[in-house]
Amino acid sequence: xxxxxxxKQQIQQVVYRILDVNLDRAREGLRIIEEWCRFGLxxxxxxxxxxxxxxxxxxxxxxxxxxARDTPGDAGTDLTHxxxxxxxxxxxxxQANFCRVQEALRVLEEYSKLEDAQMGKAFKQMRYQxxxxxxxxxxxxxxxxxxxxxxxLVTSPVDNLLETVEASLKGGLTLxxxxxxxxxxxxxxxxxxxxxxxxHDYGALFIINDRVDLALAVDADGVHLGQQDxxxxxxxxxxxxxxxxxxxxxxxQEMQGAITEGADYIGVGPVYETPTKAGKAAVGLDYVSYASxxxxxxxxxxxxxxANNINDVINAGAQRVAVVRSLMxxxxxxxxxxxxxxxxxxx
Numbered sequence: 001x002x003x004x005x006x007x008k009q010q011i012q013q014v015v016y017r018i019l020d021v022n023l024d025r026a027r028e029g030l031r032i033i034e035e036w037c038r039f040g041l042x043x044x045x046x047x048x049x050x051x052x053x054x055x056x057x058x059x060x061x062x063x064x065x066x067x068a069r070d071t072p073g074d075a076g077t078d079l080t081h082x083x084x085x086x087x088x089x090x091x092x093x094x095q096a097n098f099c100r101v102q103e104a105l106r107v108l109e110e111y112s113k114l115e116d117a118q119m120g121k122a123f124k125q126m127r128y129q130x131x132x133x134x135x136x137x138x139x140x141x142x143x144x145x146x147x148x149x150x151x152x153l154v155t156s157p158v159d160n161l162l163e164t165v166e167a168s169l170k171g172g173l174t175l176x177x178x179x180x181x182x183x184x185x186x187x188x189x190x191x192x193x194x195x196x197x198x199x200h201d202y203g204a205l206f207i208i209n210d211r212v213d214l215a216l217a218v219d220a221d222g223v224h225l226g227q228q229d230x231x232x233x234x235x236x237x238x239x240x241x242x243x244x245x246x247x248x249x250x251x252x253q254e255m256q257g258a259i260t261e262g263a264d265y266i267g268v269g270p271v272y273e274t275p276t277k278a279g280k281a282a283v284g285l286d287y288v289s290y291a292s293x294x295x296x297x298x299x300x301x302x303x304x305x306x307a308n309n310i311n312d313v314i315n316a317g318a319q320r321v322a323v324v325r326s327l328m329x330x331x332x333x334x335x336x337x338x339x340x341x342x343x344x345x346x347x
Contacts, residue, residue: 016064016065019115020066020068026057026100026105026108027058029101029104031050032097033050033094034050049133053129056122091203094138095138101130108123135242138242142242143264145175146244146264148174149298150319151173151340151341152175152176152320152323154177155176155177155180156179156328162194164327164330164333166202167332170337171333171334176195176199176204177246179224193218196220205244206220206221207222207224208223210223212238216239222244223243223246224248225248231261232247233261244264245262247261247267249268255268255290259295264297266295267300268291268299270282271283271304272304275325276325282303293317301318301321302322305321307326307339321344326340
């Protein structure tokens with residue numbers, strides 16, 4: 001009887017140690033996220049949500065649980081992983097800490113059931129609140145990065161696709177659209193995943209051309225739709241409110257329609273004739289000038305823009321441009337990216 005009681009106490013101490021370390025882990029992760037909301041985004045509401053969650057976690061961190069802590073005897077203190085030693089971007093930092101918090105809350109939810117059913121219920125609710133916070137914050141991050149992005153690369157099928165994309169990212173590119181009309185879906189899925197990972201590593205937005213299903217499959221940041229693609233409202237239902245949706249436009253009527261439908265950004269063009277849009281007449285610089293005076297959302301001049309004419313497009317009112325061949329066929333994509341960005345920011 002005494003031995004059974006002693007074994008029960010030992011198990012209880014182990015459970016307390018597990019609760020202790022995960023309560024600390026959840027609080028630490030929430031504090032890291034809170035600091036970005038407070039100082040990086042200057043968003044008092046999101047910071048307050050983080051603070052409230054952190055204080056709720058602290059409420060369950062009782063002296064009884066703390067007393068079970070045994071840091072010298074913890075076999076896991078020296079365990080690490082190379083991915084923990086560096087963060088490639090704010091996005092990757094935030095995602096890593098959201099994962100950290102969610103995992104900790106799941107452990108707390110399960111192990112606390114052995115001690116206090118109410119504690120288990122509380123952490124279950126907190127876990128759902130953190131999922132919502134992540135969705136809201138990452139959506140906020142996407143929209144902020146969209147507004148800060150002035151150069152947009154739309155890919156075309158080339159042999160060195162991944163090398164060109166990464167070289168452009170090294171030049172400071174923060175927005176990429178994967179566009180490939182004729183490849184099999186198996187190939188598209190593989191390439192999309194690889195570009196998505198590159199964008200994640202460099203803190204850039206990743207958009208899929210046309211295909212909402214592919215965007216969902218690879219967890220892209222959004223889709224770009226043509227005039228003949230599905231309505232924006234339908235895409236929004238499928239993608240949710242936090243992902244980005246762009247729309248191609250060729251005239252003021254299409255621009256207004258896209259804005260009314262709820263597009264996050266639009267393409268304005270083709271400014272010049274381009275083989276990417278074979279058979280489609282160029283809209284010229286007049287539409288660029290119109291967009292500069294009338295478009296309240298981010299817009300990107302697109303179509304035949306290169307190093308020789310970019311300043312004409314900028315002088316017509318463009319602050320953002322999208323390019324295809326100028327980067328995909330460039331001998332030195334990094335340098336070309338830097339040149340385009342320097343011209344756009346000079347404006």
